[in-house]
Amino acid sequence: MANAGVKGRPIAPLVLSSQERAYLERQVRRHRVARSLSERCRAILRCAVGLPSKSVAAELGIHEHTVGKWRRRFLKDRCDGLLDEARPGRPRTIDDDQVAEVIERTLRTTPPDATHWSIRSMAADTGFSHTTIRRMWTAFGLQPHRSQTFKLSSDPLFVDKVRDIVGLYLSPPNRAVVLSVDEKSQIQALDREQPVLPMMPGVPERRTHSYVRHGTTTLFAALDVASGFVIGKCYKRHRALEFLKFLKEIDAQIPEGLAVHIVMDNYATHKTPKIKAWLARRPHYHVHFTPTSASWINQIERWFAELTRKQIRRGVHTSVRQLEADIRTFIELHNNNPKPFKWTKSADQILASVKRFCHKAQQTLCGEL
The missing domain is CATH 1.10.10 (Arc Repressor Mutant, subunit A)
Known part of the structure; x- marks a missing residue:
């Protein structure tokens, strides 16, 4: 009973100066500091409050002996004691x-x-x-096996068009619908020469590299930027005549009283006299052409990518009719729960990124010359 009041070996108090506390707190806040150093600084700060090593270890999720080690190192060498000591190793053989x-x-x-x-x-x-x-x-950071492609727009109105279209995405006008319109042409109905072998445990789906063509179709589509709803229709060809039919399809599905802003590229079928005349008779239609070589700004291209990935690339179709049926089904299922794409970058951010890329490319070319 004489030892009932013994609490263990007393430890030396840990008192921090204002400069030491500021240094430790700074290391804890920094994002690029090594995690080990940040953990040590946090442990010393908690010990300085008066907590025992066991409580600090439980709070930080480390071993009690680790807290005691860095506490002793700090009491001996202060902040310098928290740094890793030089370790012996093989000397460098490459200078x-x-x-x-x-x-x-x-x-x-x-x-x-x-x-x-x-x-x-x-x-x-x-x-x-x-x-x-x-x-x-x-x-x-060198990866010689990797290569990327790029193409800069040479459109003299590139800046104005980017500001116009991105402004529509980020701040659409009141009582208006913004449609991203384009066509995906020459979609092939491909069938494999031999049956596709289904996936099995440990074995991926397998198919022959050779295929049989059964014709092509062209999908005209319009994406409602605000809701993600898609209007789509397949045609055998992609002339101005088919595009005019698709515009009439859009017009039939748009509620009355709304202005219609169409974002589309500079394809020749979009600018024929008949198309211009049809649009001129409807003053509530406003056309916004994308810059040349800048299809990335047209959001329908993102939806086309999903269609290709989910339905076309691995699809097996024995006829154009079957291919078009699958595309219609994909559109219907998408429209049952449509979700818009989130446009995140402002026009200023896009233009600044293009400017940096051009500056970097110019420096590279000058260095090679």
Whole structure:
């Protein structure tokens, strides 16, 4: 009973100066600091409140001995004691000049038998191991096997058109409907020469690479930007005559009293005299043409991508009629629960991004010259 009041070995109080507290709090708030250092600083701050190591460990989800270790290190060396000590290891065998040479060769040259370097071809050319080349490329963010495409619009009214269309997306006018309109032409009804083997556990779906064509169809579609509702119709051809029929289809489904803003590209069938005359007789129709080579700004292209991914790419159709039936079914199911695409970037953000890309491309070209 004499030992009933013993609470364990007393610990030295941990008192922080204002500069130390500010440093620790700053490390905890920083996003780019190592997680281990942030955790140590948080533990010291909690210990400074007067909490025992066991309580701090339970609060932070770490071991009690870990809290005690960094507490002792801090009491001995203060803030410097929280930093990792240098660890012994194998000395470097590759100096900075050799690394720079590999990076320069990756960026400025190509192998004689290929358009780009691979890890193993660079390793064979330089004499380093492929793991060493991998580490170098990873450190500098180099991926020679990857390639991306781009196309800049040469439209002289690019800025005005972007501001106009993005303004419609982000702030549509009152008592108006904004429709994104385009056609997806030459959709092929493809059948496989042999039956598709269904997916099984551990085995993906399998199909022959060869196919049989059964004709094509063209889908004209209009996406209501606000609701996500789609008006779509298939035609055998994609002339101005079919486009005029589709405009009449749109007109029949739009409630009276609403202005109609149509966003579409500069395809020739959209600008024939008959189309212009039909639109001129309906002053509540307003056409907004996208910049040339800027299909990304037309939201119906995003919906076409979903149609391709979900229905067309892996579909098997023995006739155009079957293909068109599947497309109509896809539209009906989509319209049962339509969801609009969320446009997030303003016109200023888009134009600033294009400006940065052009500036970077110009610097690259000047460097090559």
